[in-house]
Amino acid sequence: MDDDAFVSGPPCQPAAQCGAAGCVDACAGKRALCGCLAARYGPGQWEDLFRLFAACARCDPDDGTQLRALGRVRLPPEKLLRGIEAYVGPTALLGAWLPYLAKKVPAFDVVGWVAHAAGNAQYARSVVRLDPAGLDAPSELICAASTGQEVLTRAILDAPAIDARHVRTATRRAAQRGHAGVVRMLLADPRADPAGQGDSEALRCAARGGHADTVRVLLADGRADPAACRSEALRAAATLGHVGTLGLLLADRRANPAEYDAEALREAAAWGHTRALALLLADGRADPTALDNAALRLADVSGTTAVVHLLLRDRRVDPAAVHAW
Numbered sequence: 001m002d003d004d005a006f007v008s009g010p011p012c013q014p015a016a017q018c019g020a021a022g023c024v025d026a027c028a029g030k031r032a033l034c035g036c037l038a039a040r041y042g043p044g045q046w047e048d049l050f051r052l053f054a055a056c057a058r059c060d061p062d063d064g065t066q067l068r069a070l071g072r073v074r075l076p077p078e079k080l081l082r083g084i085e086a087y088v089g090p091t092a093l094l095g096a097w098l099p100y101l102a103k104k105v106p107a108f109d110v111v112g113w114v115a116h117a118a119g120n121a122q123y124a125r126s127v128v129r130l131d132p133a134g135l136d137a138p139s140e141l142i143c144a145a146s147t148g149q150e151v152l153t154r155a156i157l158d159a160p161a162i163d164a165r166h167v168r169t170a171t172r173r174a175a176q177r178g179h180a181g182v183v184r185m186l187l188a189d190p191r192a193d194p195a196g197q198g199d200s201e202a203l204r205c206a207a208r209g210g211h212a213d214t215v216r217v218l219l220a221d222g223r224a225d226p227a228a229c230r231s232e233a234l235r236a237a238a239t240l241g242h243v244g245t246l247g248l249l250l251a252d253r254r255a256n257p258a259e260y261d262a263e264a265l266r267e268a269a270a271w272g273h274t275r276a277l278a279l280l281l282a283d284g285r286a287d288p289t290a291l292d293n294a295a296l297r298l299a300d301v302s303g304t305t306a307v308v309h310l311l312l313r314d315r316r317v318d319p320a321a322v323h324a325w
Helices: 003-009 030-041 044-057 065-073 077-088 089-096 096-106 106-119 123-130 137-146 149-154 164-176 179-185 201-208 212-221 228-240 245-250 261-272 276-285 290-303 306-310
Strands: none
Touching: 044 077, 065 077, 123 201, 137 149, 137 164, 149 179, 164 179, 164 201, 164 212, 179 212, 179 306, 201 212, 201 228, 201 245, 212 245, 228 245, 245 276, 261 276, 276 306, 290 306
16 A cells, blocks of 8 residues: 555544544544544644554554554654554554555564564564565574574564575574573574584584573584584683583583693683682593693682682692692
8 A cells, every 4th residue: 555545535524523532433434534533633642643543443453544544644653663562552463554564664673563562473474574575684683683582583584585594693693692592493493503514603602601591502402512613612611610501511521621631620720710610620521630730830820729729629639739830
């Protein structure tokens, strides 16, 4: 429908003769109602107009009456969306409102609003399918995944322009920011490939950020390899003191804390992460004496007494190394 279709229909009578119900009783038909509403309400009274829509027994969102009235008032896009959300409800998007909104509001704005207001992918998918050409689907998918908008991400996955590369990038960006629900949903897509080119980048990003819930989702999926890049995910978690993430990676057993001469243990000791160090010592695979008891000597130099005491309780560590530095 073009704008002319929304503004047709003469007013039934002057607004001053309308009843308190806002012209509903005075109007002889639905087409007359739209003109009367336009005469009574201007852009500054958009909330009153939508409130009337909600209360009007004759106003059916699917018959075009409300849309013709909006065409006369010419509300800006943000007020259109807010009015529909507050007074009409998201279900109206599946009727005559959807083509009208597609002409008035950029596609992503509509999809984003639907995702927040309705919380239902059915509505968001309807907008995407209505005008897929007007949506920069790859960019919007990555943006939605990065900001944790699960409903919106699911809807945009249906766009024809989305391929495996975009799904992989969206998964990595969601993992990097700890959006476990989005990552779980993306992993269910047949195009998902959390292993990537052998680098399991999504898992490494999640571990580096200390997002234990996201790491748990990726490990449970089974395709991402925690041993990738010489167990970088585990080394990063230990270095940064992400205890929850480190515990998950150690429990998986595929990651090797002995990589790079027990770098994970040495970094945990050097940075004073006592809880992370305790996990690594209890695991037993990382050698605390690697590189001539470097972990103990680094802890001693940094003055981290708790780390020194923790290392000295391990029988493998030589106490004399403290004074041999």
